[in-house]
Amino acid sequence: MIDFSTAVWRLILEDDPRSGAANMAVDEALAESVAAGAAPPTLRFYRWQPATVSLGRHQSVADVDAEKIAERGYDLVRRTTGGRAILHTDELTYCVAAPADEPRMAGGVMDAYLLMSNGLLAGLEGLGLAAQKAAGDVRAGPDVSAACFEVPSAYEITASGRKLMGSAQSRRKGYVLQHGSLPLVGDITRLVDVLALPAEEAVALRSHLAARACTLAQALGVAEDSPLLAFRRVAESMAVGLAQTLNLTWQRGHLTAAENRRAAELIRTRYADPAWTSHR
Secondary structure, X not given: OOOOOXXXXXXXXXXXXXXXXXXXXXXXXXXXXXXXXXOOOEEEEEOEOOOEEEEXXXXXXXXXXXXXXXXXXXXEEEOOOOOOEEEEOXXXXXXXXXXXXOHHHOOOHHHHHHHHHHHHHHHHHHOOOOOEEOXXXXXXXOOOOOEHHHOOOOOOEEEOOEEEEEEEEEEEOOEEEEEEEEEOOOOOOHHHHHEOOOHHHHHHHHHHHHHHEOOHHHHHOOOOOOHXXXXXXXXXXXXXXXXXXXXXXXXXXXXXXXXXXXXXXXXXXXXXXHHHHHOO
């Protein structure tokens, strides 16, 4: 384990959910802010309303069925990070934004993934779950579906062999942005309902996802109304695990006025713009 000098990072724990466009805009606004030195490295926990399908940065919009998404009242948004489609609902999402020269983000994408995964595992352990991380040489093959949770990638979190947490990272403009998804409750296969798949392929993928992925409730073996699954309780445990692993002290805070203004601009000019969502 690398020894880091103690650092103070900002912790933002948002109880009120945001739209898909707003969440992606806030993540980018935070990343730009920390890169400019206007704010310390930041960990943000958040939720989504309405439920949102997010596409990976280079994923084709043809992978999903826009009509089915609209029928269910979901949002559709494109991330700046890679990977495949995720349905964000009944989950805890985290975002880490740090300057590119932050020692904990040194090296390449996989180095930061490994460090973050160790912190996330420590957070899950605080909830009573002995989870694991996928091996560093695990990669999604060319034949995987459009669904992010079908298989884990390097260092992503699994529980009893089933994918529990997915993460994605972007490095640009002097910052590192990593965000990830932890499904808390519900049907892990709901994304299949809005993928652009023939009926037989949808049935097969639904069965595959049910066997290969899980929610935190399933991993812990608790009822979906268990206090262990409360958003704030899970977030606090993850924050403790990350602080212990990365040798951090949390400074609780919120978005600055400048970050809010930048996020509003990004919603308007990018994340709520159909041209951004539909491009490849």
